[in-house]
Amino acid sequence: MDISIINNNTYRLARIDEPGRDGIIGNDVEIRRGRHGLSVVKSGRKLIDGLRVEPMGDNLIRIVTDADYQAAFGLGERFDRVNQKGLAKNIAVIEKFTRQGELTYCPVPFFLTDSGFGMFVDSYCVTRFDFGEGRISVDICRDNFGKMPDIYLFTGSPKDMVSSFIRLTGKPVLPPKWALGPWMSGHRWNTQAIVEEQIDEMEKSGLPFSVLVIEAWSDESTFYIWNGAKYDVRPGNEAFDYSDFDFSESQFWNDPKALIDRLHEKGIRLILWQIPAMKNTENEQQRRDRQYLKEKRLVAMNKDGTPYEIPDGNWFNGSMIPDFTNPELRKWWFSKRKYLLDMGVDGFKTDGGEFVYKEDIIFSDGRTGKEMKNGYVQSYLESYGEFIGKSRVLFTRAGYTGQQKFPFTWAGDQISSWEEFRAVIVAGLSAGLSGIPFWSFDIAGFAGPMPSVELYERATQLAVFTPGMQWHSEPIFGQFAEIMPSSGGRNDRSPWNMARSYGDDSLIERLRFHYNLRMNLLPYIYSESVRAAENCEPLMKHLCLEYPEDSNTLNIEDEFMMGDLLVAPITSENSAGREVYLPRGEWVDLWSRKEYNGGRKVFVETGKERIPVFLRKSGCLMLNLGKELRLGSPVGNDMNKYCNLCIWLTGNEGQYRFRDDLGNDAMITWSGGRIKCDMRSGHLNLHILS
Incomplete structure (x- = not known):
C-alpha cells in the first residue's frame, strides 16, 4: 500500500493489496503502519486505529478499521436514514419505483463520520459499506x-470533508438562476393543446413559474422526434433539422x-424528457436507427457479439x-437532438440510466457491466452535460460519483403519502452530505392516489426552501394511478387541479403566498448557490455541517440549513406546529420575528399555513x-x-457577500447600527427592512 498526501486533509491509499511505504507525516497529520494496521493521528488525536486489509478471495478484499464514532453520513441519496451507523449498504445504482427503502438511484461510495474521518472508494464496481x-x-x-x-x-x-470530496471529484456546476424558480410538470401533457391549457391555468392562478417540463412530447420510439410530425424517413446515420418536419x-x-x-416570452424555460434506450418498435425511422447502431456496434454488447x-x-x-463511452455514439446521438437546442429547448430531464443488469456486457472503452452498473449513468450524464453547455440544465434521477457536475438531481418516484x-427529506439531506448541492423532489409525491390538501400544502411549504421546487404526476394509467372521481380523469399535482379535485376554492390563494415567497427569496437562494458551488458545499445542509461540535444534531433528520436560514418542515398529519432544535446562538422567527436562545428544543406553533423557519x-x-x-408579495x-431588492439584517453586527447573475457583487457589513455596502461590481438600490 502506498500513501500520499493530496492536500491538508485528503490522503490517497494506492495499491491497497500490495506492500508499500510504512507511513507519512504531513502538516499536522501522521499516518503510520503498525502491527494492527494503519493509524491516522491528527493534532495529537487518533482518528483511525487499526485500518487493515483482509483478503476475501482472489478478487475481493475487505478494508476494516476500528472506529469510535456516533454517526456515519453519506453513501449518496439515501431514503431510509441519514445516519447510517448500524446499517450496511451496497453501492449500486438501482431503479426502484416508489418506496425506495434501503435502495437508491444515486449511490456514492463516500462517507464521513462525526469523529473526524471519512473515506472514498474510487471505483465503479459495486462496493459494500458496513x-x-x-x-x-x-x-x-x-x-x-x-x-x-x-x-x-x-x-x-464534516464540512471540510464534504468540501474536499467534492473538490476531488469535480467542482459543482452552478445552474442558471431560472432553474431555481418554481417548476411545473405532468406526464399527462402529451399535446400542445394540453400544455397551452396549463399555461392558461397558470396565468389565471397568478402563480409564478420559471420552468415547464414536458415528458410525453416525443413519438415514444426515437425519443427525438415530436409526436405526430410528418417527415421523410432517413438513413440511420443522418440527422434532421426542424424544417424537415411537417x-x-x-x-x-x-x-x-x-x-x-x-x-420564453412569458419567462418560462422548457425541459424535454429523455431516456437512454433504443426500443424495438415498428417505427421505420427507429428501425433504421437501431440497425445502424447494431452495424456500427454503438450500443452495449454481449460477449457473443450481439447487442445487449x-x-x-x-x-x-x-x-x-x-x-x-464511444465518441462515435455521442456524435450520432446528439446530432439527432441538436435541432431541439436550435429551436430553443432549455435542457433535458435525463431519466433512467439504471439499465445495466449483467456483469459481462462490454462497452467501447473496455469496461464491462461490472463497472458500468454504476458507471453507465455517469457516462450518460457527462455526455448530455457536454452537449447542452452551461446555460441549460439537466434534471436527472440516477447518478454516481461526480453528480454535482450535472444539476439538478431529483429524488425520483414517490407515492403521495x-x-x-x-x-424524501432524508434523501435530500443525505444527498447533500454526499456532495450533491442542487437537489429537488416532486412536491407531495407523483404516484398513487392524489395527495391530501394538507400533505400538498406542507410539501409546498418545504419546497420553497429547498434547492429545487417542482410538482409532477405519473401517467394517468401508471402503476399506482388512482384517479379521484372529482378530478375529471386528471391526476395532475398542479395547484389548480388539486383545488378543483377537492373543491377547495381558497387553496390557490393560500399557495400563492408560498410561490411568491420563493420568488422573493430567489436573490438569496441564487447568492447562496454561488457560495455553495464556489466553496464546494451543499445548498441544503444537515445541521452537523454548520454545528459539528453539537452532538444533538447528529440524528436530526427533519431540519436543515440554507445559508443563515434554519428550516423545520412539518411532516405529520393534523399538526399545527412542531418541536424544533435550535443550535447554539440566537435565532429570529422568520414569520413573527420573535427571538429565541439556541442550544435547546422549542415548540413552535405555526398553524396550517407556515412551517418553522428561523x-x-x-x-x-x-x-x-x-x-x-x-414576504409573499408578488414580483x-x-x-x-x-x-425592490431588500435586505433584512439581524444581530448587532455581521457581514454578508451578495452576488447575482446581473453583474452585482456586494460586501455588506453592519455594526452598532451602521451599515456599509461595498460594491465590488455593479450597482444596487437596497431597501433596509427594519
Whole structure:
C-alpha cells in the first residue's frame, strides 16, 4: 500500500493489496503502519486505529478499521436514514419505483463520520459499506482489468470533508438562476393543446413559474422526434433539422417552435424528457436507427457479439442501450437532438440510466457491466452535460460519483403519502452530505392516489426552501394511478387541479403566498448557490455541517440549513406546529420575528399555513419584494430585474457577500447600527427592512 498526501486533509491509499511505504507525516497529520494496521493521528488525536486489509478471495478484499464514532453520513441519496451507523449498504445504482427503502438511484461510495474521518472508494464496481459498533468495514473488488481502486481518506470537520470530496471529484456546476424558480410538470401533457391549457391555468392562478417540463412530447420510439410530425424517413446515420418536419396535420403538436417562443416570452424555460434506450418498435425511422447502431456496434454488447438488451421484468425491457463511452455514439446521438437546442429547448430531464443488469456486457472503452452498473449513468450524464453547455440544465434521477457536475438531481418516484414525504427529506439531506448541492423532489409525491390538501400544502411549504421546487404526476394509467372521481380523469399535482379535485376554492390563494415567497427569496437562494458551488458545499445542509461540535444534531433528520436560514418542515398529519432544535446562538422567527436562545428544543406553533423557519442572528436575508415590501408579495417571474431588492439584517453586527447573475457583487457589513455596502461590481438600490 502506498500513501500520499493530496492536500491538508485528503490522503490517497494506492495499491491497497500490495506492500508499500510504512507511513507519512504531513502538516499536522501522521499516518503510520503498525502491527494492527494503519493509524491516522491528527493534532495529537487518533482518528483511525487499526485500518487493515483482509483478503476475501482472489478478487475481493475487505478494508476494516476500528472506529469510535456516533454517526456515519453519506453513501449518496439515501431514503431510509441519514445516519447510517448500524446499517450496511451496497453501492449500486438501482431503479426502484416508489418506496425506495434501503435502495437508491444515486449511490456514492463516500462517507464521513462525526469523529473526524471519512473515506472514498474510487471505483465503479459495486462496493459494500458496513457501519458496525466500533468498527467500519468496506468490501472492495477488482475491476475487470484486475485493478484494485484507490482509496481516499479525509480528516477534519464534516464540512471540510464534504468540501474536499467534492473538490476531488469535480467542482459543482452552478445552474442558471431560472432553474431555481418554481417548476411545473405532468406526464399527462402529451399535446400542445394540453400544455397551452396549463399555461392558461397558470396565468389565471397568478402563480409564478420559471420552468415547464414536458415528458410525453416525443413519438415514444426515437425519443427525438415530436409526436405526430410528418417527415421523410432517413438513413440511420443522418440527422434532421426542424424544417424537415411537417406539423400541419399533427393531432399532438401543431407548432412546437411557436409553443417554445410563447413560453420564453412569458419567462418560462422548457425541459424535454429523455431516456437512454433504443426500443424495438415498428417505427421505420427507429428501425433504421437501431440497425445502424447494431452495424456500427454503438450500443452495449454481449460477449457473443450481439447487442445487449434490457432483460424482461425491467423498465424498457427489450431495448438496447447506447454506449456513451464511444465518441462515435455521442456524435450520432446528439446530432439527432441538436435541432431541439436550435429551436430553443432549455435542457433535458435525463431519466433512467439504471439499465445495466449483467456483469459481462462490454462497452467501447473496455469496461464491462461490472463497472458500468454504476458507471453507465455517469457516462450518460457527462455526455448530455457536454452537449447542452452551461446555460441549460439537466434534471436527472440516477447518478454516481461526480453528480454535482450535472444539476439538478431529483429524488425520483414517490407515492403521495406522509411516509414518503418524510423519506424524501432524508434523501435530500443525505444527498447533500454526499456532495450533491442542487437537489429537488416532486412536491407531495407523483404516484398513487392524489395527495391530501394538507400533505400538498406542507410539501409546498418545504419546497420553497429547498434547492429545487417542482410538482409532477405519473401517467394517468401508471402503476399506482388512482384517479379521484372529482378530478375529471386528471391526476395532475398542479395547484389548480388539486383545488378543483377537492373543491377547495381558497387553496390557490393560500399557495400563492408560498410561490411568491420563493420568488422573493430567489436573490438569496441564487447568492447562496454561488457560495455553495464556489466553496464546494451543499445548498441544503444537515445541521452537523454548520454545528459539528453539537452532538444533538447528529440524528436530526427533519431540519436543515440554507445559508443563515434554519428550516423545520412539518411532516405529520393534523399538526399545527412542531418541536424544533435550535443550535447554539440566537435565532429570529422568520414569520413573527420573535427571538429565541439556541442550544435547546422549542415548540413552535405555526398553524396550517407556515412551517418553522428561523434566521440566525448576525445573518442576512436578501429579498426581492413587491410594492408592499412584505414576504409573499408578488414580483412575477422576471429574473432580469428586481422590483425592490431588500435586505433584512439581524444581530448587532455581521457581514454578508451578495452576488447575482446581473453583474452585482456586494460586501455588506453592519455594526452598532451602521451599515456599509461595498460594491465590488455593479450597482444596487437596497431597501433596509427594519
